[in-house]
Amino acid sequence: MIGMMPSHLDELITALRCLPGVGPKSAQRMAYHLLQRDRAGAQHLAQSLERAMASIKHCSKCNNFSEQEVCALCASPKRDAGLLCVVEMPADLLMMEQTQCYRGMYFVLMGRLSPLDGIGARELHFDRLVKRVQEHSCEVILATNFTVEGDATAHYLATLLQSQGVKVSRIARGLPVGGELEQVDSGTLAQAMLERREVLA
Known part of the structure; x- marks a missing residue:
């Protein structure tokens, strides 16, 4: 796959595979969908992930x-x-x-x-x-x-x-x-x- 598509697209597909139950084909379909049909959704997803990673931690009492x-x-x-x-x-x-x-x-x-x-x-x-x-x-x-x-x-x-x-x-x-x-x-x-x-x- 490397060399056959833009490197950032390949990176996106690889990143999506970290989700449970998402294999190579599913990750590829998700990436194409976000880029071709829902760029606004992709942008929102990226921003939400960034905010969540920066602000969400574990409760010191219950660990949630x-x-x-x-x-x-x-x-x-x-x-x-x-x-x-x-x-x-x-x-x-x-x-x-x-x-x-x-x-x-x-x-x-x-x-x-x-x-x-x-x-x-x-x-x-x-x-x-x-x-x-x-x-x-x-x-x-x-x-x-x-x-x-x-x-x-x-x-x-x-x-x-x-x-x-x-x-x-x-x-x-x-x-x-x-x-x-x-x-x-x-x-x-x-x-x-x-x-x-x-x-x-």
Whole structure:
């Protein structure tokens, strides 16, 4: 492909491939569409990406994306500080909020244990999670996905936290095994949350 098209176009196609599920052909179609049919949209996309990269960081308490040091959810006095729900990704937090059945706090791991991909406890900031639990005595609700990696993450965290006397529960398996939280309807997720059980070592 190099040498057959302008270098900046080739660079754009390569850049678009960083998106999940986007292969060479899809990236090429996106680049052509933006350049030929939606230059205004392309400009807006570029500006939005630049602003987001410059202003969005991680909340110092829950690790979710935020433009402030402490996000609005963590700063809210209406949340129950006695409950801390651990989720894998920001999309899972949003899904939990849509159930309108949980009013506690969150910690977003930004992933799950996956040794083959080089993702361990350090990459998931387990130390920050433990520190937060120690500072605020609370029940920890593990709401990782019911996948092999999600279960392994929940088991690791349950063992780690219970060894320090922390009450740990896991959302019930009202969710389909192998399912992702963001793909589940809010009613099913709400029921799983209500039927959570204490994790026994």
